[in-house]
Amino acid sequence: MGLFDVFKDKDEDENSGGMAEETPSFEPEPIAESRDETPATEPVEETTSYSQTETGVQSQLGIEQLMDKRFKLGEAIDYVATMIKELRDKRTGLVKSIEDESVDIRNLKEKLTKINQFIQDENEGLQELTRKRSEVEKDADDVGNIVYSLKDKVSEIDKIVADEASKIKSFKDSRS
Secondary structure (H helix, E strand, C coil): CCCCHHHCCHHHHHHCCCCCCCCCCCCCCCHHHCCCCCCCCCCHHHHHHHHHHHHHHHHHHCHHHHHHHHHHHHHHHHHHHHHHHHHHHHHHHHHHHHHHHHHHHHHHHHHHHHHHHHHHHHHHHHHHHHHHHHHHHHHHHHHHHHHHHHHHHHHHHHHHHHHHHHHHHHHHHHHC
C-alpha cells in the first residue's frame, strides 16, 4: 500500500485488483474525455487528430498522472492540515484542563496548608493548656500542703490551748 493510497477512490482499488501502482499509459484517450474545446466551425477530422495527438503526448509524458498526483498531494496536505488543527485543538484543550486542575490543586494545597497551620496552632494551644494545668495542679498541691501544715499547726495550738485550759481549770479547781 502506497503513502497516498488512503486518498484513492475505492473504485480505483477495485479495478486494479488491489494493486495501487500508477504507470503511464501510452494509449490515446477518446475525444469525450479530452479537455480541449474546439470551435464548431473546424472540421471534425482535424480536431480528432489534434486531440488524439495532444492526449497521446500528454499520456506519453505522464502529465495527467502528474496532475493526478498533484491533486492527491493537495488532498493529502489538506488532510494533514486538518489533523494538525485537530491536534492543536486537543492540545489546547489539554493545556486548559491541566491549568484548571493546577488551579484546583493549588487551592486545595492552600486549604490543606491552612488546616495544617490550624492543627499546629491547636496543638500548641493544647500544650500551653497542659502546661498551665500542670502549674495549677502544682499550686493546688502546694496549697494543700500549706493547708495540712497549717492544720497541723492549728492542731498543735489547739492542744496547747486545751492543755492550758486544763491547767487553768485544775488550778481553779484546786483553789476552790
